[in-house]
Amino acid sequence: MTKIPAFGLGTFRLQGQVVIDSVRNGLELGYRAIDTAQIYGNEAEIGEAIAASAVRRDELFLTTKIWVDNYAPDKLVPSLEESLRKLRTDYVDLTLIHWPAPGNGVPLETFMTALAGAKEKGLTRQIGVSNFNIALTRQAIAAVGKDAIATNQVELSPYLQNRELVAFLQREGIHVTSYMTLAYGKVLGDPVIGAIAQRHQATPAQVVLAWALQLGYSVIPSSTKRENLASNLLAQTLRLSEDDMAQIAALERNGREVSPDGLAPQWD
Numbered sequence: 001m002t003k004i005p006a007f008g009l010g011t012f013r014l015q016g017q018v019v020i021d022s023v024r025n026g027l028e029l030g031y032r033a034i035d036t037a038q039i040y041g042n043e044a045e046i047g048e049a050i051a052a053s054a055v056r057r058d059e060l061f062l063t064t065k066i067w068v069d070n071y072a073p074d075k076l077v078p079s080l081e082e083s084l085r086k087l088r089t090d091y092v093d094l095t096l097i098h099w100p101a102p103g104n105g106v107p108l109e110t111f112m113t114a115l116a117g118a119k120e121k122g123l124t125r126q127i128g129v130s131n132f133n134i135a136l137t138r139q140a141i142a143a144v145g146k147d148a149i150a151t152n153q154v155e156l157s158p159y160l161q162n163r164e165l166v167a168f169l170q171r172e173g174i175h176v177t178s179y180m181t182l183a184y185g186k187v188l189g190d191p192v193i194g195a196i197a198q199r200h201q202a203t204p205a206q207v208v209l210a211w212a213l214q215l216g217y218s219v220i221p222s223s224t225k226r227e228n229l230a231s232n233l234l235a236q237t238l239r240l241s242e243d244d245m246a247q248i249a250a251l252e253r254n255g256r257e258v259s260p261d262g263l264a265p266q267w268d
């Protein structure tokens, strides 16, 4: 069975010196997993920040995601090799198909097989998917086998709990990674979260991250601020009560933040 770190550093939207500083701060504070993607346009800066740090490659867990333009078998491996060059490494720990992009011309079975080929070549230790619904995850399983799919990285926050998909993934033994766990900051002003935070003398972000961790999901929150990066990490030591968990469960409102036309599937 594969293993995905419970806590990582997100880098979406972060560019140039901002991402360099975020990764440098994160590594100094103890983050060892970094989540990027070809489309984020920051792999080279992340590679630069890692190279400038004292952290050894084998202590790190690097994730990248193949962009939809690179799903054809003759493009997928070269695009991943380009990501490795930018990240200044020989392999990444995890490579995900970024979006299912139905109708982009490359059949799912073809790009999943190409991704499995990249793993066989040693370019990535594990492979997985992102933004896949139940039906597409089933197709990915049919293409490469469920043991080959380390995770499905999906939007998941207290406002979008994705219960059907999560139940399916857990039945299949596929790990859940929650992205935008903080709903890009939107859940942090929620009064229910605020009251729980006050009771535990914690921050709202710590409460939300602890909630996701307690449900068994990996999280990859991003921040441009060193103090937020530091306090978010401490979510790992916060223990929420059953009542806290039930109150957060009740916040579900199908609050999806991300659903790009042409890339997103029909959500469950």
Ligand SMILES: NC(=O)c1ccc[n+]([C@@H]2O[C@H](COP(=O)([O-])OP(=O)(O)OC[C@H]3O[C@@H](n4cnc5c(N)ncnc54)[C@H](OP(=O)(O)O)[C@@H]3O)[C@@H](O)[C@H]2O)c1
Pocket (backbone or CB within 6 Å): 009, 010, 011, 012, 013, 035, 036, 098, 130, 131, 153, 154, 178, 179, 180, 181, 182, 183, 184, 185, 188, 203, 205, 206, 220, 221, 222, 223, 224, 225, 228, 229, 231, 232, 258
């Ligand atoms: N697979 C996909 O399609 C996909 C899509 C979206 C995202 N992702 C991944 O998931 C990661 C996380 O998502 P995200 O970065 O969009 O959103 P997020 O982690 O839910 O939220 C980040 C926002 O929350 C703020 N924040 C973080 N910690 C805070 C704290 N302790 N107190 C107050 N505000 C805080 C940050 O502002 P400050 O900078 O001011 O702290 C930033 O504005 C991304 O970076 C990316 O790696 C993947």
